[in-house]
Amino acid sequence: MNKASPEIAKAGIATPSGKNATNENFPVGSALIRADLRPHVHAFYRFARMGDDIADNNALSPQDKVARLDMMEAVLLDSMREDIREAADLRRSLAQTHVAPINSTELLKAFRMDATKQRYADWEELMTYCRYSAAPVGRQLLDLHGEPVAARGPSDALCAALQVINHLQDCGVDYLEMDRVYFPQDHLARHGAATKDLSERGSSPAVAKALNEALDKTDALMVEARQLPGRLKDFRLRAESATIVRLADKMIGQLRRNDPLAGRVKPTKMFFLTAMLEGIAWACFARGK
Numbered sequence: 001m002n003k004a005s006p007e008i009a010k011a012g013i014a015t016p017s018g019k020n021a022t023n024e025n026f027p028v029g030s031a032l033i034r035a036d037l038r039p040h041v042h043a044f045y046r047f048a049r050m051g052d053d054i055a056d057n058n059a060l061s062p063q064d065k066v067a068r069l070d071m072m073e074a075v076l077l078d079s080m081r082e083d084i085r086e087a088a089d090l091r092r093s094l095a096q097t098h099v100a101p102i103n104s105t106e107l108l109k110a111f112r113m114d115a116t117k118q119r120y121a122d123w124e125e126l127m128t129y130c131r132y133s134a135a136p137v138g139r140q141l142l143d144l145h146g147e148p149v150a151a152r153g154p155s156d157a158l159c160a161a162l163q164v165i166n167h168l169q170d171c172g173v174d175y176l177e178m179d180r181v182y183f184p185q186d187h188l189a190r191h192g193a194a195t196k197d198l199s200e201r202g203s204s205p206a207v208a209k210a211l212n213e214a215l216d217k218t219d220a221l222m223v224e225a226r227q228l229p230g231r232l233k234d235f236r237l238r239a240e241s242a243t244i245v246r247l248a249d250k251m252i253g254q255l256r257r258n259d260p261l262a263g264r265v266k267p268t269k270m271f272f273l274t275a276m277l278e279g280i281a282w283a284c285f286a287r288g289k
Contacts, residue, residue, distance in 0.1 A: 013068040013084060014050055015057040032240040032276070037144050043086075043093040044140050047072070048107055050086045055114035058178060065115035069108050076104055099143045103136035110134075118179055119195075122186045123217055126167075127160060129182075134159035141237065151231040158225035158245060164218045165251045168211065172198050172261045187213050202262045211260070215252055222248060229279075229286040238286050243279025250275060 033041055054060065054068045075087035082088045094101055110133030120126045138155035141147075167174070167182035174180045175198040188194060191213070193206035203211060222245070229242040250271060258265045267275075 013054065013071055014086075015053050015060065015068075030240060030243075032236050032243065032280075034145075034234070034236050037097075040093045040097050040099075040144055041141070043090045044104065044137075047076075047086045047090040047104060048137070050084075051108055051111040052114075055111040056178065062115045066112050069111050069115070073105055073108050076101060097144055099140065103140040103143065106132050106136045110136075114180070119181050120184055122184050123214075126164070126182060126184055130160040130163045131156070134163035141240075145232075145234045145237050147232055147234065147237065151228060154224050154226075154228035154231055155241075157221045157223075158228055158241070158248065161218050161221040161225055161248050161252075162244070164214065164221075165248060165255065168214060168218075168255055169251075169260055169265055172200075173264070175199060183210065183214065198261065200261055203259045207261070208259070212256065215256055218252055222252070229282055232286075235283060239280045239283035241279075242282035242286065243276045246275040246278045246282070247272070 051069055051072060054065050054072075057065070060068070072084055072087045075081040075084040076091050079091065090104060091101075093099075094104070110129060113129055113132065117129075120129065135156040138159040139152060142151050142155055164182075171181070171183050174182065175195065181195055181198065183195075183198065185195070187210040188197070188207070191206045191209040193204060193210050197204055197207050200207075225248070226245055228245065229238045232238045232241060247267065251265070251267065254265050254267075
């Protein structure tokens with residue numbers, strides 16, 4: 001069993017960053033989600049938030065990060081363990097909703113990658129990372145709502161697009177603060193840019209071209225992602241997914257117009273409200289299959 005070291009047991013494994021659901025770019029268990037499922041969405045989010053904060057903590061060694069993530073998984077899977085509240089709470093949530101722990105354990109794989117991997121060679125390697133860092137989030141929502149397997153492809157595409165959008169928003173900060181670069185290395189090289197260029201206060205023409213290539217590929221993901229609302233049976237989840245699709249489309253447009261190295265490109269409250277109204281209207285006309 002993965003027991004904590006005396007030092008970790010005394011201090012606890014959590015390394016809270018101060019981030020929470022209100023800080024995220026996209027809705028987390030919003031009012032659009034069925035009220036009876038919202039607590040379960042938030043239990044999954046709290047578990048994910050803890051893992052993400054551990055993986056991003058510069059004060060921890062990669063080995064320490066992985067050990068803490070392993071402990072989270074051990075508590076999640078062991079009905080006798082209560083020593084990590086977020087993991088034990090999620091375990092009970094999964095039992096109540098009859099959702100398998102696979103989405104949660106796959107998410108931990110991504111956090112272990114964050115702890116040990118600093119660069120991604122190409123788009124394919126980045127998409128493999130997104131398969132574990134992003135797709136399980138959408139799959140958890142689908143499983144909670146009992147949605148069909150046919151919704152998984154568009155859901156995975158949407159979640160991967162959201163992950164890339166977030167990476168591009170933070171490409172300079174991630175490099176400067178954690179020496180972590182999700183920008184595919186071959187994209188930079190192909191346009192004559194280098195990783196060190198991400199430390200500048202503005203994108204060079206070469207970085208701008210690499211950025212647009214990544215956005216083009218993200219747009220391609222969105223072609224499949226836009227099929228998601230029509231694949232869903234639950235009206236509220238259709239509205240939530242359609243809202244997120246509209247947010248993603250809008251964010252891609254913003255990243256094309258604004259330089260993420262010059263300042264973080266982020267949605268406003270009006271941005272969210274407009275996307276939500278558009279998403280609800282879309283859900284009214286989409287039919288779950």
